[in-house]
Amino acid sequence: MTKKQRPVNLDLRTIRQPVAAISSILHRISGVITLFALAILLWLLSESLASEQGFNAVVDIMDGFFVGLILWGVLTALAYHIVGGIRHLIMDLGYCEEIESGAKSAKIAFGVTIVLSLLAGVLVW
Template sequence: MSKSAATRARPLSPHLQIYKPIPTMVMSIVHRITGVGLYFGILLVAAWLLAAATSEDWFNTVSAIYGSWIGRLILFAYTWALIHHMLGGIRHLVMDTGKALGKQSSTTVATAMPFVSIGLTLLLWVVGYFARGA
């Protein structure tokens, strides 16, 4: 007697462990992660604005926290997430117009994304420090 349909091996649905990571897939995942990071990072901006509107003591306390090395590291990561997410959005906007949809061009743009976002983040922080006079 042959096996019934219920006992035959069924095909598995593909998942991330099956696929080889390619730049476009990795950048899509990073884009989602930076979106979540921005969601929580906006709380930092809200706390800063609330402190600025509340009192000078509270503003100085928040400024001291953000000015510490761990605060600056978090703000740097937030800045990178903001720039990376913005570049990902621009990338998708360009792709929505029908450009850069080919395998080579989309892979090239996705491969350049981390380097461009890190470079722009560093540039923004350097300009910020020079403008501040620190």
């Protein structure tokens, strides 16, 4: 048995991923961000409902610019995860499975997420 000589490229910066692959990777990342953010947001909700002092403490935490920026990022990740999930459900139904239509649906998902992210920015600030 002969050993196959295949080219090996370990420099990931030189590999260009298709837009559908980037979309899928970002969908997973946004899911992880949403999971961790949900835990923090549920803790903040619990604190705000515990007492008046807890509510005032949460209001003080949420009042900062940096926290608003993080909240905007979390809302953007949630929006992308929902849009990407809908895209995957459509693909599970048998639509947009080809390379060209998959790339187009990924670009549409990015566009819809940008619009939703801008709307979330308006809501946060």
